[in-house]
Amino acid sequence: MHIPDGILPVPVTAAGYAATAAVTWYSVRKINQQENPRREIPKASLLTAAFFVVSWIHIPVPPTSVHLVLNGLLGAMLGYFAFPAILIGLFFQAVMFQHGGLTTLGVNAMIMGFPAIIAYYIFRLRELGNKQSVRKTAIFGFLAGAVAIVLSVVMFVVILINFLPADLDIATERAAIYTLAIAHLPIMAIEGVITSLVAVFLQRVRPELLESV
């Protein structure tokens, strides 16, 4: 789901950077409004490392192969910390793994970071109602993880389909993009389960880690 250099026209990558700058600014502002902005840093740091490494693990889904993203997990666990965390993770992935690119860093940050913020709000829906329960945490954890992937895939597809270069055989490329999008269905389920398991585990073992967001 990382768009590399040379795929998108320059105005699109510039718009990606502009949007990323705006969301980063808003996220940092939200973080600063917290009582103790530093409190979440250890968790954010560790999850950035997880996000960075996990894209290296490929899961074959014939005829293609996909990798975990974990943006839903980051969103649910970190709230507004997720966006800068994903931005940093993407930067290191682009520089070291050649996953994505530096010109497309802004676009990729939006594709993966924006759904993370949505996942945060989905996960917070578990606080509705009067009774906190493990089942609610599990359900909204799953939804946060799964919806984040769906949103990322939709953004990825929409951006690519709308900016296909005329030199290509459009139909072939379009079919390839849809194939890749469908290959993310299992990832959607896996990420939902992972986010759900982590959330339930933390609620049982260290519930204070979930309360802060």
Place this chain on the structure above:
Amino acid sequence: MKWKFAASFLFLLVIALCLPGTALAHGAKIEYTVDVTIELLAAYDNGEPMAGAQFVVYAPDDPSTPWLTGVCDDEGRFSFIPDTTKPGIWDVQVRQAGHGDIVHIPVGEDAAVSGSTGGYTSLQIVLMALCVVWGSVGTALYFSRRKRRA
């Protein structure tokens, strides 16, 4: 009789004219042309070939108009013969489902026998990844320590 003599004379003359052509030449000339075929192999970073990916070749004189387009075979291979009257950097882009890369191939005097994009070995990547992970763990430890003191 006279026409028979004339015919055999003519026959001998023809042979005489033909033979020395091969027998008496001392100079030689050899011509050659080289067709440089550039063979490319496109694969994803997990080693899987980019089967069915589209490639676009751009000649150095016009980097915005495709010079050749096509599709990789099942092993991610394709080849093309560049126009050697256009020396310079030929750009080849391979792309599939929004993923891909561009390779710059010098043709002409600077032509190289082989080349590739990317270029970190697995060991380098693992080492760099470990550095980043350690940096993150260190950051986490630092800030969790500050928290406890406060």
